[in-house]
Amino acid sequence: MALTLDEYAAQDGLGLAALVRSGDVSAAELAATAQRAIAALNPTINAVIGEVPAALHAPAAETEAASFHGVPFLIKDLVMHAEGVACDMGSRFVHGSFVSPHDTELMRRFKAAGLMTLGRTNTPEMGFSISTEPVLYGPTRNPWDLTRSAGGSSGGSAAAVAAGLVPVAHANDGGGSIRIPAACCGVVGLKPTRGRTPTGPEFGQPLKGMGIEHVVTRTVRDCAALLDAVQGPGVGDPFEIPPPARPYLQEVGVEPGRLRIAFSLAGVMQAKIDPEMRDALLQVAKHLEQLGHHVEEASPVFDEAQFHTANLTYWCGFLAAGILGVGQFNGRTPSSELLEATTLACYERGLALTLVDGEIADAFTNMVCRSVAPFFRQYDVLLTPTMAAAALPLGFANGDDASLGAQGWYDRLFRHAPFTALYNMTGQPAISLPLCSDREGRPLGMQFVARFGAEDLLIRLAAQLEQSMPWKQRRPGVYVGAV
Secondary structure, eight states: OOOOHHHHHTSOHHHHHHHHHHTSSOHHHHHHHHHHHHHHHHHHHOOEEEEOOHHHHSOOGGGTTSTTTTOEEEEESSSOOOTTOBOOTTOTTTTTSOBOSSOOHHHHHHHHTTOEEEEEEOOOGGGOSSSOOOTTTOOOEETTEEEEEOOSSSHHHHHHHHTTSOSEEEEEESSSTTHHHHHHHTOEEEEOOTTSSOOTTTOSSGGGGTOEEEEEESSHHHHHHHHHHHOSOOTTOSOOOOOOSSOGGGGTTSOOOSOEEEEOOOOGGGOOOOHHHHHHHHHHHHHHHHTTOEEEEOOOOOOHHHHHHHHHHHHHHHHHHHHHHHHHHHOOOOOTTTSOHHHHHHHHHHHHOOHHHHHHHHHHHHHHHHHHTTHHHHOSEEEEESSSSSOOBTTTTOTTOTTSHHHHHHHHHHHHSTTTTHHHHHOOOEEEEEEEEOTTSOEEEEEEEESTTOHHHHHHHHHHHHHHSOOTTOOOSSOGGGO
């Protein structure tokens, strides 16, 4: 049977795969439905910036038994590559110069799971922003409020999933880039533990190990099942962490037990938290207590100056090295005509860094990690807001603002996203859940952080909250089911 757009958008990824397995709909019909959805809404939200040729996105016959066989999928235009597909990194500096000759390991696993990659999603230049507004492709608009940001850097993916264009989409996270757009767009965004998902062969530890790959989804079970499909080291990866005791999908619906949960409104840079966000977090904390968890206010203690020194060093160094590498590949010279002003400023700062700066950053990172880790022996989970407020107005995080410089740009980003980046540095898993809304109906995401390697615990708790504080009935104004 052919699905209506409403029927299509009502299903999550596992639900659509079940329809394909039962013969109720074919993979080709799902692809056509998703393409209709993209054609209908993408001109409004600008989430998808390039199609993938049909010959490259059809699922292989050998994936018929896979969990997501025939499910439409989109890939973020950054880091992960698909054979025969362009990757522009949101930048004029890269645009049109790179088509991947092979699948990265993560892309290979997405294909093995049966996913059909229909297109690429928008991202800020080089991924260094909390809003997706590149000069190259223009801003991605939030489906809940078209004047607001979809977040960054996986904003295109989060907006596409929130609007119902696809049920799941690739995302990655170096300072909050899965969790921030998930919070802005009202979807589920898990940043796995460092080393849980592969980044090779081009990268071993992108952004000094702070860059992590996964997806954004509408349901917890899709998030868990996709982690099952892609988790585990790739050949030649720099280290291997212990595998889960059982499939993550089996954790959905399992009672988490009585957890020791801390909650905190203390973000970095003495961040000012919007009163509605504060009230929402306290509401969630009270709800967790009603579920039987032990809940109290507490925060990890660490040297914030050390954190910022290391974080800024890593970001500027990573950007500079990446831009130099691209320039060697395509023969282009970094300039204000090809790079946004803040990217150019961070590149120039990165060029001035020394090996000693890198060693100091590594030492500071070690100190931060060893300060934070004991907190998660005392508590099972930490609850914070994902962002300081609901989605920011478009234009607030303008990467082409030459007045900011590298430090000014860094301060602007992390002052308004004060809760996420610490856990990229420590490597711990963290998930954003769309548990609340502000007075205007815009999503307010809540972040839950667990000890290193404890994605199973986060999935159990997330599934419990999905049942007791459901978000499925909340839909943005720009939504496929309303077309």
